[in-house]
Amino acid sequence: MMEDNFIRLMKAQQKSPADEVINKIKELIESGELKPGDRLPAERKLASDFGFGRTHIREALQKLEFYGIVKTLPQSGTILNGLDINSLNGLLSDVLNLQSYDFYSLVETRCILEMNAIRLCAERRTEEDIEAMEKSHQNFIKFHNDEILRVSYDFAFHRNIAEGSHNPVIKSMLMTIIPDILIIYNKERVCNTDPFVVIKEHAEMINAVKMQNGELASSLLYQHVQGVMTLARTKLENLKVKSLSMA
Amino acid sequence: MMEDNFIRLMKAQQKSPADEVINKIKELIESGELKPGDRLPAERKLASDFGFGRTHIREALQKLEFYGIVKTLPQSGTILNGLDINSLNGLLSDVLNLQSYDFYSLVETRCILEMNAIRLCAERRTEEDIEAMEKSHQNFIKFHNDEILRVSYDFAFHRNIAEGSHNPVIKSMLMTIIPDILIIYNKERVCNTDPFVVIKEHAEMINAVKMQNGELASSLLYQHVQGVMTLARTKLENLKVKSLSMA
DNA sequence: TGTGTAATTTTGGTCAACCAATTAAACGGG
DNA sequence: CCCGTTTAATTGGTTGACCAAAATTACACA
Incomplete structure (x- = not known):
């Protein structure tokens, strides 16, 4: 059982692909390339830019939507919410640092x-x-x-x-x-x-x-x-x- | 804005495909065909049996996993948790009745x-x-x-x-x-x-x-x-x- | 008959292609 | 030049096929 916890802890330290995608989206926001209220690049473009498959992109966006950070509109795109940069960065850090x-x-x-x-x-x-x-x-x-x-x-x-x-x-x-x-x-x-x-x-x-x-x-x-x-x-x-x- | 709420209310009454899948899983449990602790039929089988695509099956299972009702093991199957039938039914009802x-x-x-x-x-x-x-x-x-x-x-x-x-x-x-x-x-x-x-x-x-x-x-x-x-x-x-x- | 190994099957995860809804661009008429 | 309509492009959602890990089955040997 102690061994179980150790293995899980190690896994927690290896970011999932979706978390790596979220981290890259966070970087887009920090760099100013993506601003509150903006539409995100299309899933295919994010997949190509970030080097992950669309499945991982979609998983990351689903997670961000769950936490209210983005809003996905079918066939229209994905919108970043309108909160200010500091708040967005804070939320994204919290999402990435969710703990067991x-x-x-x-x-x-x-x-x-x-x-x-x-x-x-x-x-x-x-x-x-x-x-x-x-x-x-x-x-x-x-x-x-x-x-x-x-x-x-x-x-x-x-x-x-x-x-x-x-x-x-x-x-x-x-x-x-x-x-x-x-x-x-x-x-x-x-x-x-x-x-x-x-x-x-x-x-x-x-x-x-x-x-x-x-x-x-x-x-x-x-x-x-x-x-x-x-x-x-x-x-x-x-x-x-x-x-x-x-x- | 009032019209918005009306439309959302109507949409809430139309079950999503994932919710229909959850309802069918609930029926399997109620019928005794699926018991606490059992492994669920494979995703492909559920897709075939229920008449939904695997995407909807996976979405439903993801939701059930989020609420602790099932546990998905990669390449091994999906296990129903070991709670008793009444508790499982109660939880599934609650999941299906989540409200805005x-x-x-x-x-x-x-x-x-x-x-x-x-x-x-x-x-x-x-x-x-x-x-x-x-x-x-x-x-x-x-x-x-x-x-x-x-x-x-x-x-x-x-x-x-x-x-x-x-x-x-x-x-x-x-x-x-x-x-x-x-x-x-x-x-x-x-x-x-x-x-x-x-x-x-x-x-x-x-x-x-x-x-x-x-x-x-x-x-x-x-x-x-x-x-x-x-x-x-x-x-x-x-x-x-x-x-x-x-x- | 039991055990270890190899082969086969089953499984969830991922991918590229396709579908249909939405948006943008092009075009024609006033 | 503006507006309405048509066409094309872009978009997220879905599908069937494929990948690799795990489980099951089959087989050989002691």
């Missing part, structure tokens, strides 16, 4: 997003949201003896919370990080929280949401995930995951 | 992430972090009369905060949402916060970070972004942005 992240950062960010998701859920929840949470909770109780199913319904419960926040950005972000957490959870098999404790905590959170008490719901959620936080801090502190990007 | 998001959600999430980023920055900051914040702050003062440069250095300041959190997941998430916010900011040209107010707020935040006072830093950041929050709530409430996904 450690499990602790993953879990810490999940905690932050979920604490706020449940606070918003308490404020904004609908009857459907409460019913969905109740249903997941009842299913958790029903299958609390089944190690796999109870994790499944715990996860469903957390998805209900995200849904109840009525903030699609928070939902989307949680979606990108929850699967990795769950996968590592299941793989390490080190979480053995008493299901009755979970049942109690779920019930308290539902009640706080019903009462529209965001602060209470938020602090209950914080307590709820302390188990994973502690786990991440002590046993899996240096566990690397993947780069949170498309490359 | 409104500017308010974007800004609200930014506020949440940055409040926590600066709290962590106060706890974890290094001397380099403080120096970087000071430098951005000094540049903001220097160019406070230049509308473009001061936004640029304000952005640099916020990037320093993200960097100082020492949490790559938070950094990465802020990176995906900040450009859109800045672009809309510049386009709507409706923020006219007095630069001297910003200078004062920046100085207070730096001081709180120096003092390692996370709570203070967090609440100062909250005050700092209230302008954008108010703007988002009143003037741009229904402004749709893009789908926060690769499709």
Whole structure:
């Protein structure tokens, strides 16, 4: 496992072709040859100029579009966004320096997003949201003896919370990080929280949401995930995951 | 602009080919034909079975890999993650139901992430972090009369905060949402916060970070972004942005 | 019967060519 | 000279073919 991390670290240091393309685009901007708002040279031209195939060019542009740096218009071209040079350079540096992240950062960010998701859920929840949470909770109780199913319904419960926040950005972000957490959870098999404790905590959170008490719901959620936080801090502190990007 | 939103809404209802592929993969899982941990049929087979080209298959798999649902191994195949059927179905439903998001959600999430980023920055900051914040702050003062440069250095300041959190997941998430916010900011040209107010707020935040006072830093950041929050709530409430996904 | 090696097949990644949408240039008439 | 129409060029998206790595199968020998 340590060897795995070493190999991944080395790979991270070898830039992918797409990252090399991004670096060259960054140089075009720094040289003034490409200005904010400009259309980029055509994919074929970039391929020829940079010495990479169009597949790598397209992968690089897709990545830049994902981060809002360019906008691709079918059959029309690719436009650099209109931010100023310093901001563009900063963003491009950040894209190029995206790191693998450690499990602790993953879990810490999940905690932050979920604490706020449940606070918003308490404020904004609908009857459907409460019913969905109740249903997941009842299913958790029903299958609390089944190690796999109870994790499944715990996860469903957390998805209900995200849904109840009525903030699609928070939902989307949680979606990108929850699967990795769950996968590592299941793989390490080190979480053995008493299901009755979970049942109690779920019930308290539902009640706080019903009462529209965001602060209470938020602090209950914080307590709820302390188990994973502690786990991440002590046993899996240096566990690397993947780069949170498309490359 | 209202017409723009209408057209985008209609487009959102037409599933992309990649989403149709994802839906078919979901059906394979629901039918039991594809189980957690299984290798998916080869790309060529999926293309043939589903009636889409390999480009669309690969785009769908790339999206699923981004969300942690599958793992693609070059020259070996694509593996479905080992989560249970309910969780997989839930995740796939969420992926298929990713929505366009409104500017308010974007800004609200930014506020949440940055409040926590600066709290962590106060706890974890290094001397380099403080120096970087000071430098951005000094540049903001220097160019406070230049509308473009001061936004640029304000952005640099916020990037320093993200960097100082020492949490790559938070950094990465802020990176995906900040450009859109800045672009809309510049386009709507409706923020006219007095630069001297910003200078004062920046100085207070730096001081709180120096003092390692996370709570203070967090609440100062909250005050700092209230302008954008108010703007988002009143003037741009229904402004749709893009789908926060690769499709 | 088990093991090691070689051959074959399968696989995802990449490429050049082609398709169709968009833009730019050319042309003709007023 | 300007404007509308037609033609040509440019563009990103898609396709089928090819490449090389990985996995599977077949075969030979102890």
